[in-house]
Amino acid sequence: MNLYQLTVYKAAEMLARREITAQEVLESISRRIDLVENKIKAFITLTLDQAEKKAGDLDGRNEITGLAGIPCGVQDNLCTRGVTTTCASKMLEGFIPPYDATAVGRLKAAGAVMVGKLNMDEFGIGGSTEKSGFHSTNNPWDPTRVAGGSSGGAAAAVAAGEVYYALASDTGGSLRQSAAYCGVVGMRPTYGRVSRYGLVAVASSMDQVGLVARNVTDCALVLNVICGYDDLDSNSLEAEVPDYRNYLGHSLKGMRIGFPREYLQNDVDGPVREAVKKALLKYEELGAVVEETSLPHSKYALPVFRLLASAEASSNLARFDGVRYGHRDEEAGDIAEMMSSSRGRGLGPEVKRNILLGTYVLSKEHYDAYYLRAMKVRRLIKEDFDRAFEKYDLLVAPTTVAVAFSHGERNEDLSGMLTVPASLAGIPAMSIPGGMVDGLPVGLQLMGPALAEGTLLRAAYAFEQATDYHLRTPVLEV
Amino acid sequence: MALTEKDVERLAVLARINLTAEEKETFARQMSSILDSAAVLDELSTDGIEPLIYVLSQHNVMRDDKVRPSLTNDEALANAPLKEDAMFKVPRLI
Numbered sequence: 001m002n003l004y005q006l007t008v009y010k011a012a013e014m015l016a017r018r019e020i021t022a023q024e025v026l027e028s029i030s031r032r033i034d035l036v037e038n039k040i041k042a043f044i045t046l047t048l049d050q051a052e053k054k055a056g057d058l059d060g061r062n063e064i065t066g067l068a069g070i071p072c073g074v075q076d077n078l079c080t081r082g083v084t085t086t087c088a089s090k091m092l093e094g095f096i097p098p099y100d101a102t103a104v105g106r107l108k109a110a111g112a113v114m115v116g117k118l119n120m121d122e123f124g125i126g127g128s129t130e131k132s133g134f135h136s137t138n139n140p141w142d143p144t145r146v147a148g149g150s151s152g153g154a155a156a157a158v159a160a161g162e163v164y165y166a167l168a169s170d171t172g173g174s175l176r177q178s179a180a181y182c183g184v185v186g187m188r189p190t191y192g193r194v195s196r197y198g199l200v201a202v203a204s205s206m207d208q209v210g211l212v213a214r215n216v217t218d219c220a221l222v223l224n225v226i227c228g229y230d231d232l233d234s235n236s237l238e239a240e241v242p243d244y245r246n247y248l249g250h251s252l253k254g255m256r257i258g259f260p261r262e263y264l265q266n267d268v269d270g271p272v273r274e275a276v277k278k279a280l281l282k283y284e285e286l287g288a289v290v291e292e293t294s295l296p297h298s299k300y301a302l303p304v305f306r307l308l309a310s311a312e313a314s315s316n317l318a319r320f321d322g323v324r325y326g327h328r329d330e331e332a333g334d335i336a337e338m339m340s341s342s343r344g345r346g347l348g349p350e351v352k353r354n355i356l357l358g359t360y361v362l363s364k365e366h367y368d369a370y371y372l373r374a375m376k377v378r379r380l381i382k383e384d385f386d387r388a389f390e391k392y393d394l395l396v397a398p399t400t401v402a403v404a405f406s407h408g409e410r411n412e413d414l415s416g417m418l419t420v421p422a423s424l425a426g427i428p429a430m431s432i433p434g435g436m437v438d439g440l441p442v443g444l445q446l447m448g449p450a451l452a453e454g455t456l457l458r459a460a461y462a463f464e465q466a467t468d469y470h471l472r473t474p475v476l477e478v
Numbered sequence: 479m480a481l482t483e484k485d486v487e488r489l490a491v492l493a494r495i496n497l498t499a500e501e502k503e504t505f506a507r508q509m510s511s512i513l514d515s516a517a518v519l520d521e522l523s524t525d526g527i528e529p530l531i532y533v534l535s536q537h538n539v540m541r542d543d544k545v546r547p548s549l550t551n552d553e554a555l556a557n558a559p560l561k562e563d564a565m566f567k568v569p570r571l572i
Contacts, residue, residue, distance in 0.1 A: 299518070
């Protein structure tokens, strides 16, 4: 066993007892990156020099606790002081933030050792990481397939053993879908649970910081650090943060689980449906009461998401104008031409199309028919969940309609279908390894009412302990 | 809902994005198809439904109007493509 293969909780324990040093842990991760990164291409920027310095500092301290000394990665749309933050866009190539995102700052304060910034679809727009302005990321289980997106770099790096866990974001399902495709755990907390300060905004009413980890316990440990109120984010929740470890290891006896029938219909591939049904049986075995239920407005979620996300993106991305940071075309004439030309060259096609679509749905003539209507249907979608949670502690469903698709296949249009509803409702949702189909991971999605991260972790942990999917790792060695 | 290249061109002026001829053609097609797929929302009667703008119930978050540390002028200008003295530099406005 190599050190990079340890879980966060095991590594933390060994570090605390001084059985291993932070430098040894980093060395193991660093060798792993050397060995597999060419194949995976999860990173945009590596920060191993800074990581070495930090590990050395930590080893010199009197004690090492918690996440201290454990290497992690950060999706490249979270600002990192002094380290390039590009959102995988040529528009932001070379941008060096003068401050840390709150979630990054909290991890740093806890002693986390950041080894690099992770690839994504440009500004988070896309579902395959093929829309990165720099390069695609490959799925560790089969490099001819995508790692998902937009958090493909984060999920692939975690699955390939290049980092122990990764800070990522989720707007319409980004980190859940990527985690599902790569066979790891992805947690999108309740909207407002983790500060979005320093997360480059795309669709503010849905953007949420979360994480990707190798197992449920590691996920709980990281959540403990990143959750909590922050007065730099006006949508930050003031609710108290429990110790999420306390939710692990309890019986599921009497837990009420609903599975929404709309999530197991024809759009979902047969083998994925079978895997999820098997998982539901496992939950019954574990003592939960499992029932079919309905979220009748589910089929409207994807169009609602597209309209709202593009509208919000069109105004958020207006800040990239070539004046204060980012790409600028010098030869342009007046200021309007300078901005138009800089944006025309700096932004990729998906991003441009989204901005234009958002501009359209927000325009006076079309506002009522598209934007306003979408916001109304969003309420119906949220009310579906409210009703379901009167009856159930949580909902279980597939995370995606199929396993990871091949590069260039471009069938990502439906890929967000099962993840966008939770985003629109602002509720916590996670994806855990829930089965295998032809050697590729299937993601099981757990969704709960606002602030029920603990319930999700409890159910996720029980399933994890009763199965071995989370113990399987892709074979990458040549 | 079919968007023409002219429509896309107009939107591109509003959004300040220069497009190539090829992009105008592709985007017109792709955006039309996305708007078509949104037509499914017309099945629902949305009269009397309050739009859901934010999922949280909290509104109007205020904080004390106190001076606190912020970026220095140098830090704020560090990423500027062009600057002069203590300012961002842009092409002439008028």
